[in-house]
Amino acid sequence: MLNKQRISAAALVALMSSAGCTSSMERTGSAAGEVAANDAVSVMVINNNYSDVNVYAVRGGDRIRLGTVTGNNSATLTMDRSIYGVTDVSLIAIPIGGFGAARSGRLSLSAGDSVEFRIMPVLDQSSVSVRPPS
Numbered sequence: 251m252l253n254k255q256r257i258s259a260a261a262l263v264a265l266m267s268s269a270g271c272t273s274s275m276e277r278t279g280s281a282a283g284e285v286a287a288n289d290a291v292s293v294m295v296i297n298n299n300y301s302d303v304n305v306y307a308v309r310g311g312d313r314i315r316l317g318t319v320t321g322n323n324s325a326t327l328t329m330d331r332s333i334y335g336v337t338d339v340s341l342i343a344i345p346i347g348g349f350g351a352a353r354s355g356r357l358s359l360s361a362g363d364s365v366e367f368r369i370m371p372v373l374d375q376s377s378v379s380v381r382p383p384s
Contacts (some may be wrong), residue, residue: 289330296326299373366378
């Protein structure tokens with residue numbers, strides 16, 4: 251009888267402590283998520299090309315894949331501070347199975363900026379614009 255009470259008490263303590271940790275982690279996670287979202291730069295890619303494209307951020311010679319945008323479609327991708335925070339970054343869209351690339355040139359970005367990267371049928375005619383947070 252005494253063993254059952256000890257086991258029940260231990261189970262109750264474990265259950266209560268795990269519930270407390272879970273609610274604490276949820277609060278911390280959501281707060282961290284809000285901070286991360288505020289630090290992010292949104293990249294709206296408008297693909298007016300017929301080909302699907304892979305979109306990369308280039309920083310210091312390293313290409314970091316942001317995502318894929320299907321042909322004649324648009325998508326919003328995000329860049330976190332680890333990509334744009336220290337140095338200038340550029341965007342490149344490379345057609346899947348095609349030739350050439352659309353390039354943005356060097357961009358100096360800050361937290362909360364919005365980038366619009368418009369991919370044209372003739373890749374050299376593609377454009378980019380950066381808007382600060384409102």
